[in-house]
Amino acid sequence: MTTVTWTIVVGVKQVPDADEVGIDPDTGRLDRASAPAVMNPPDRGALEAALSIKDVVDARVVAMTMGPPMATPVLEEAIAMGCDDAVLITDRAFAGSDTWPTSLTLARAAEQLGADIVLAGEETTDSSTGQVPPGIAAHNGWAQLTYVEAVEPRPEENRLVATRDVEGGHERVAADLPVVVAVAYGEFDPRPAPLHRKLYAENDFEPIEWTAEDLDIKDEVGLDVSPTSVGGMETVQPVERKGEVVETADDLAEQITEVYS
Numbered sequence: 001m002t003t004v005t006w007t008i009v010v011g012v013k014q015v016p017d018a019d020e021v022g023i024d025p026d027t028g029r030l031d032r033a034s035a036p037a038v039m040n041p042p043d044r045g046a047l048e049a050a051l052s053i054k055d056v057v058d059a060r061v062v063a064m065t066m067g068p069p070m071a072t073p074v075l076e077e078a079i080a081m082g083c084d085d086a087v088l089i090t091d092r093a094f095a096g097s098d099t100w101p102t103s104l105t106l107a108r109a110a111e112q113l114g115a116d117i118v119l120a121g122e123e124t125t126d127s128s129t130g131q132v133p134p135g136i137a138a139h140n141g142w143a144q145l146t147y148v149e150a151v152e153p154r155p156e157e158n159r160l161v162a163t164r165d166v167e168g169g170h171e172r173v174a175a176d177l178p179v180v181v182a183v184a185y186g187e188f189d190p191r192p193a194p195l196h197r198k199l200y201a202e203n204d205f206e207p208i209e210w211t212a213e214d215l216d217i218k219d220e221v222g223l224d225v226s227p228t229s230v231g232g233m234e235t236v237q238p239v240e241r242k243g244e245v246v247e248t249a250d251d252l253a254e255q256i257t258e259v260y261s
């Protein structure tokens, strides 16, 4: 272990279980009530990345979620996995917030927690914009690393080195702290939560609670300041795809010539 202590903050969001959620045929919107609420699966990878850094660097890992009080179970799950603390950011003022005020809220919370590293999933399974991690970095003027597959902490340099998935290959990038990291889905295998941590999380743990006023952003969140407007939504039928297996490159060339001639 090193003598430096990092604060690592992990964004976790509660989403409807993607395997069970239905779509309201009249509005084309997700029928959230049709599915149980779970932790956004990519966020488990972000938690694992955070805890793997804590395995080698003296660190405090704090999970944060912006959502209604019913989102508390995702924080309990994070605590059970090994987080030291968790923050529930909840307020009626947040209703209707799009990714801009959501990012601002999480950015202010990360700043208030004294984050050296913010970890997040690549995207959520319900809104799937992937805008929130870069938004946090932009609001705070911090570095950002996206599509991260591996992390190498360098506490003696106050830097984080990451391997990023880029089209056609990988790149290794070093970022000065503070940095916001969005982890690539499926690259960090989440550790199981031990029973004693589960019991502690469910029975004894209480998250810190912050409102918009606590973060001094009361007039900067909610529907009125959200620049996105949804013009319409529709469900589409999957396109039927055809495929044929060919044995050799010559057969493939023949097929391509046939299709395009």
Ligand SMILES: Cc1cc2nc3c(=O)[nH]c(=O)nc-3n(C[C@H](O)[C@H](O)[C@H](O)COP(=O)(O)OP(=O)(O)OC[C@H]3O[C@@H](n4cnc5c(N)ncnc54)[C@H](O)[C@@H]3O)c2cc1C
Pocket (backbone or CB within 6 Å): 010, 011, 012, 013, 040, 042, 043, 046, 064, 065, 066, 067, 095, 096, 097, 098, 099, 100, 102, 103, 106, 119, 120, 121, 122, 123, 124, 126, 127, 128, 129, 130, 131, 132, 133, 226, 228, 229, 230
């Ligand atoms: C016009 C508009 C109106 C909306 N109105 C509402 C509304 O009224 N009510 C409502 O509930 N939602 C609303 N939303 C959705 C809400 O803005 C998004 O859920 C939120 O901004 C996160 O975006 P995302 O899910 O695409 O995150 P992404 O950018 O895909 O998420 C990437 C990662 O960021 C982190 N993250 C994202 N969101 C959170 C969070 N809340 N807490 C902690 N970490 C997080 C997670 O690690 C996640 O894996 C609205 C969206 C739009 C576009």
